[in-house]
Amino acid sequence: MDKIAGISVFVQVVDSGSYVAAGRALGQTASSVGKTIVRLEERLGVRLFHRNTRSISLTTEGARFLERCRAIMNEIAAAEADLAAAREGPHGRLRVSVPMVSDAWNAVFVEFMARFPEIELELSYSNRNVDLIEEGFEAALRIGNLEDSRLRSRKIGSFRLVLVASPSYLSRRPPPGCLGDLEHHLCLRTQNSSTGKLYPWPLGQDFVRRSERLVKRLVADHNAMLLAACLQGQGIACMPEFWARRHINSGELVMMLEAETDNRRIVSALWPMGPSSPKTSAFVDFIADKLPAIMQPSNYATTIPAS
16 A cells, blocks of 8 residues: 555545545545554554544554654645746745945846746845854855855855055065065955954965054945055055956056965855755856856966065
């Protein structure tokens, strides 16, 4: 006997209150329903119903069995709903946490929207490490180390931080020829929006001590502000290359000490443990396909080498 079919008939009898009503709901005869219940009881070795000529009622064992059977039927219904959703394609609201990123990243998000018009994309921009589970996010893009065992992850790519300044700033001060020269320059610094601590610059093996000795001209928790100040000649900034690339290519910014500041920052997609929804899988796959090209380092003519 099909175990699932037997469970389905048992639950329907409980919900309908009689073999006749259950048979009507299932498209079977009352006799067929009764035989199914008898075979189920024989297999289980217990009586599930008290029966008389007028009514049926659950036994103690039947009531206990019903709890488990309802859970099984609910799981089957959920599995069928998931498959139906997969056949229909990704759709519905998708809430994603992303870092403060440049227009190039935003263009990828817009391209995702065009590719999946049935998904209602909700982006929350923040440089802090959000709690996906507690805050109700279905996915996140995160830079740096991953420490939450409740999450699944996929490496998307990596980028580098670069030191940049405007030609107008460098016309007023001698360009740094080595890492030590940075102590004599005005520096535009980023800080962690959660802790308020300054992010160190990638200044070789002794990067922490060197970063602590830099002169702060500006501190902000958004690269857009650092970029604006840097373009206006207010100092040297250290920022993701994808923020500065367009301005380096145009000559508005000059990159310096490239060999001495070699570094990589990992970007990963995160989502809660368990089966992934079609919309979450679609987002992660799309980002993994499109975003790495934006983060790849470029070769520039407008750089100042170390002396």
